[in-house]
Amino acid sequence: MDRPPDLERLLQGDELLRSHESDILQRWRRYSDWEKRIADSEGGLSEFALGYRDWxxxxxxxxxxxxxxxxxxxxxxxxxxxxxxxxxxxxxxxxxxxxxxxxxxxxxxxxxxxxxxxxxxxxxxxxxxxxxxxxxxxxxxxxxxxxxxxxxxxxxHWAPPTPYKWRYSRATRPPSLRIYEAHVGISSPEAKCASYRYFADEVLPRIKSLGYTCVELMAVMEHAYYGSFGYHVTNFFAVSSRYGTPDDFKYLVDTAHGLGLYVILDIVHSHAAKNVNDGLNQFDGTDGCYFHGGGKGEHALWDSRIFDFSKWEVLRFLFSNVRWYLDEYRVDGFRFDGVTAMLYLHRGIGTGFTGAYHEYFNMGVDLEALVYLMMMNRMLHDMYPDVITIAEDVSGMPALGRYVRSM
CATH class of the missing domain: 2.60.40.10 (Immunoglobulins)
Incomplete structure (x- = not known):
């Protein structure tokens, strides 16, 4: 089979997509090729995402x-x-x-x-x-x-002799989402109160009492420059130590679940901080490794690095990063930040989107990054049926959030 099983349903749902059928097929075939290679070599996307256990x-x-x-x-x-x-x-x-x-x-x-x-x-x-x-x-x-x-x-090296003991099961997915977006660092007027445990004990009950069903946490992944508001990540698997330890963050998620609240994280895979001594930049002494070399690996406006989604070990790293937060911290989903910078080779710089479909289907699309998002969304919803995934895309690419079906 060289066509997606539900292609006709997609085209019937939006007739404007018919003139771009060849682009849609190209994306799906690239996706299918990657999925097959990973299945043959790693046992599937879910196994591929267990890299954090060994790496x-x-x-x-x-x-x-x-x-x-x-x-x-x-x-x-x-x-x-x-x-x-x-x-x-x-x-x-x-x-x-x-x-x-x-x-x-x-x-x-x-x-x-x-x-x-x-x-x-x-x-x-x-x-x-x-x-x-x-x-x-x-x-x-x-x-x-x-x-x-x-x-x-x-x-x-974080390996406490006594692991955190969870008090509550995961929350049940709410029938409707009312999301409260929050930043632990500015959750209190007093800096000494800006902590995971303060937020859990003092802020989460207020969020619940206001009728929200989900809390979205910004700036959890470690970042050296606080002025970036948490979006120039240096350590992707580390929760920010500004607000406490990994166990303190587990306490926050645990407390939220005890209140019946879903917890989703802003996750930043669109770019990374340029930091060398405490980040990924020039990790092996080159401007490549985890990133594209040269200008393709630079985000000119954000002064940050762009991942090379065509590399096997980069995909392992990013897939494992997402599963780490689901397995280790029991979060319930993600808002993928800055997706527009991933989807297009122009990174959204100096480009306005009118909604005309030729803006989404052309040679300016970063195909490997798009396929990464397709595979990630497929894996997450296969493994965790109640997971929430949100793409923060200002361009409005059609079918971006659609579940991808294999051959």
């Missing part, structure tokens, strides 16, 4: 700590931290033909982890072209800032 610096149940990183331009990678006195020759990773670096660190003789909970950790990298530098793992689960040491955020 990065992971605490294992029996005290082992594993390291797995994709460093495209890497020659040598070591794990360093206060656990080994920052000795770059102490814990060196092995490298495979795909530039994936791996390491297993056995537990200590007493059975405790060699990398204790709360340790500061970094990757030391030597590149193929001879550069040497330190980087934070892209999969960092907790990042904190100590202004006495540096303005840069530092990665902290």
């Amino acid at each position: 990065g610096i992971v605490q294992r149940p029996r005290g082992e700590v594993t390291v797995k990183e994709w460093v495209e331009n890497g020659e040598t990678v070591s794990l360093v931290g206060d656990f080994n006195n920052w000795d770059k020759s102490s814990h060196v990773c092995s490298r495979d033909q795909y530039s994936v670096f791996s390491l297993t660190i056995p537990p200590r003789e007493d059975g405790t982890a060699a990398v204790p909970h709360g340790s500061q950790v970094k990757l030391w990298i030597r590149t193929k072209d001879g550069q040497e530098f330190y980087r934070l793992s892209p999969w960092t689960k907790y990042a904190t800032q100590n202004m006495e040491e540096s303005v840069d955020y530092r990665a902290v």
